Amino acid sequence: MAELAARSGVSVASIKFYIREGLLPAGSARSRTQADYDDTHVRRLRLIRVLREIGGLSVARIGEIVAVLDDPAVGLHDLLGTVQYAVSGAAEQSASAEAVELARGLGWHVAADSPALARLGAMLPVVRSLGIGTSVADLRPWAEAAMLVARREVTGVPDGASRDEQVEYVAAGTVVMGRVLAELRLLAQESVSSQLFG
Amino acid sequence: MAELAARSGVSVASIKFYIREGLLPAGSARSRTQADYDDTHVRRLRLIRVLREIGGLSVARIGEIVAVLDDPAVGLHDLLGTVQYAVSGAAEQSASAEAVELARGLGWHVAADSPALARLGAMLPVVRSLGIGTSVADLRPWAEAAMLVARREVTGVPDGASRDEQVEYVAAGTVVMGRVLAELRLLAQESVSSQLFG
Numbered sequence: 001m002a003e004l005a006a007r008s009g010v011s012v013a014s015i016k017f018y019i020r021e022g023l024l025p026a027g028s029a030r031s032r033t034q035a036d037y038d039d040t041h042v043r044r045l046r047l048i049r050v051l052r053e054i055g056g057l058s059v060a061r062i063g064e065i066v067a068v069l070d071d072p073a074v075g076l077h078d079l080l081g082t083v084q085y086a087v088s089g090a091a092e093q094s095a096s097a098e099a100v101e102l103a104r105g106l107g108w109h110v111a112a113d114s115p116a117l118a119r120l121g122a123m124l125p126v127v128r129s130l131g132i133g134t135s136v137a138d139l140r141p142w143a144e145a146a147m148l149v150a151r152r153e154v155t156g157v158p159d160g161a162s163r164d165e166q167v168e169y170v171a172a173g174t175v176v177m178g179r180v181l182a183e184l185r186l187l188a189q190e191s192v193s194s195q196l197f198g
Numbered sequence: 199m200a201e202l203a204a205r206s207g208v209s210v211a212s213i214k215f216y217i218r219e220g221l222l223p224a225g226s227a228r229s230r231t232q233a234d235y236d237d238t239h240v241r242r243l244r245l246i247r248v249l250r251e252i253g254g255l256s257v258a259r260i261g262e263i264v265a266v267l268d269d270p271a272v273g274l275h276d277l278l279g280t281v282q283y284a285v286s287g288a289a290e291q292s293a294s295a296e297a298v299e300l301a302r303g304l305g306w307h308v309a310a311d312s313p314a315l316a317r318l319g320a321m322l323p324v325v326r327s328l329g330i331g332t333s334v335a336d337l338r339p340w341a342e343a344a345m346l347v348a349r350r351e352v353t354g355v356p357d358g359a360s361r362d363e364q365v366e367y368v369a370a371g372t373v374v375m376g377r378v379l380a381e382l383r384l385l386a387q388e389s390v391s392s393q394l395f396g
Contacts, residue, residue, distance in 0.1 A: 054324075075395065075396075076391075076395040077391050077392055077394075077395040077396040080391055080395065081388060081391065084384060084387060084388070088384055103385060108385055108386065108388075108389035109388070109389045109392040109393065109396070110385045110388045110389055110392075111388070114384075114385065114388060116381045116384035116385050116388075117381075117385060119377070119381050120378065120381040120382065120385070123374060123377055123378055123381070126252075126370070126374050127374060127375070127378060129370075130367065130370055130371055130374060130375075131356075131367075132354065132371075132375070139378070139382075141346055141347050141349075141350040142347055142350075142375065142378055142379050142382055143382055143386070144343075144346060145342075145343035145344070145346045145347045145379060145382075146343070146379060146382035146383040146385070146386040147386045147389075147390075148339055148342060148343045148346070149339050149340050149343045149383055149386075150383055150386030150387040150389070150390050151339075151386075151390055152339040152340075153387060154387055154390040154391050154394060155390070155394070156330065158329075169328065169329075172324070172327075172328055173328055173330075174384070174387070176321060176324050176325060176328060177325070177328075177330070177340065178380055178383065179317070179321055180318065180321055180325060180337070180340055181340050181343060181344060181379070181380075181383065182376055182379075182380065183314045183315075183317050183318040183321070184318065184337075184340055184341055184343075184344035185344040185347055185348055185376065185379065186282060186286055186312075186314035186372070187301060187306055187308045187312065187314050187315060187318070187344070188306065188341070188344040188345045188347075188348030188349075189282060189348040189351060189352055189372070190279060190282070190306075190307070190308045190309070190312060190314075191306035191307045191308055191345075191348070192345075192348050192349055192352040192353070193274075193275050193278055193279065193352050194275055194307040194308075195307065196275075196352060196353070197273065197274040197275040197278065198273075198275040198307070
């Protein structure tokens with residue numbers, strides 16, 4: 001276990017805690033005081049770290065993700081959806097009929113209980129008050145931009161990798177590339193404003 | 199003042215506070231106890247409300263924006279930039295050389311002290327660790343998406359409107375449409391994942 005700690009950069013105390021909480025499988029016992037750990041342990045510790053530090057998730061929430069991850073009956077789409085929903089946060093209410101209609105109008109396949117759809121629905125009245133409008137045509141530029149990055153991001157999920165690595169990519173990518181897109185949008189606004197009004 | 203409160207939905211106490219803090223010009227005195235207020239007061243109260251409730255800004259920060267807004271020597275680009283920087287938050291450090299180089303490579307005109315550029319620079323090492331890369335070519339989909347919405351957003355600044363209304367549009371639009379884009383991206387990811395892995 002001391003070796004695993006050295007390889008992963010996670011303390012022995014944390015490793016013991018994660019094993020106790022069911023986040024990390026125990027090593028295969030070699031003697032009464034020694035156990036073997038392999039690459040799957042190192043990968044799982046990397047994933048736990050990303051979910052905690054980048055995803056901002058609690059140990060309990062990570063336990064829920066790990067249960068789905070370790071269930072071979074759960075397919076990749078549902079697994080990645082579980083991770084995306086977890087790192088992007090909950091919604092306070094269910095999706096408005098208007099939001100459901102908008103997703104349908106865009107031709108997108110999204111679950112009616114998607115928290116992102118609920119949060120989007122809650123914002124549509126404000127979007128209308130900005131004078132931007134909330135029809136598919138009104139929101140086309142934002143929807144196109146969203147689809148452009150989403151296509152790149154989802155096709156970027158590493159293909160031959162383990163499920164742990166795919167989950168790690170989606171958790172970190174959802175958070176980090178969301179922030180990157182947000183900052184690039186502000187910079188692009190500044191650049192356009194400079195050309196139009198500068 | 200009671201009439202202004204009724205028209206704007208802002209309490210008399212808040213109106214008095216905003217006048218004292220220099221956020222709202224005093225009405226033109228009609229008698230010892232009465233003053234005239236006009237549409238500019240109603241518009242300014244609307245703006246203050248948006249900056250507080252949607253922009254999340256303190257009264258002190260709003261005072262700084264109002265000072266720039268009321269200075270006719272400040273052009274529209276600098277005014278809108280002040281608002282965008284205020285509602286999108288500060289940066290902890292200055293922009294890395296790598297971030298400056300990236301903006302240049304994209305052909306974007308952004309100030310070297312832009313907080314968005316600094317925050318972007320701080321994220322580039324994490325982007326690299328995701329295996330996405332940080333060259334202009336690597337980040338092209340996110341930059342294109344950002345420019346697509348930025349062009350629509352900045353050209354949407356109301357043309358013949360007052361500076362108060364233009365500032366209100368930029369403050370609310372920066373925050374609200376940023377959130378809309380973020381939620382649409384999550385929904386688009388779900389849709390693509392459903393097609394690829396569902």
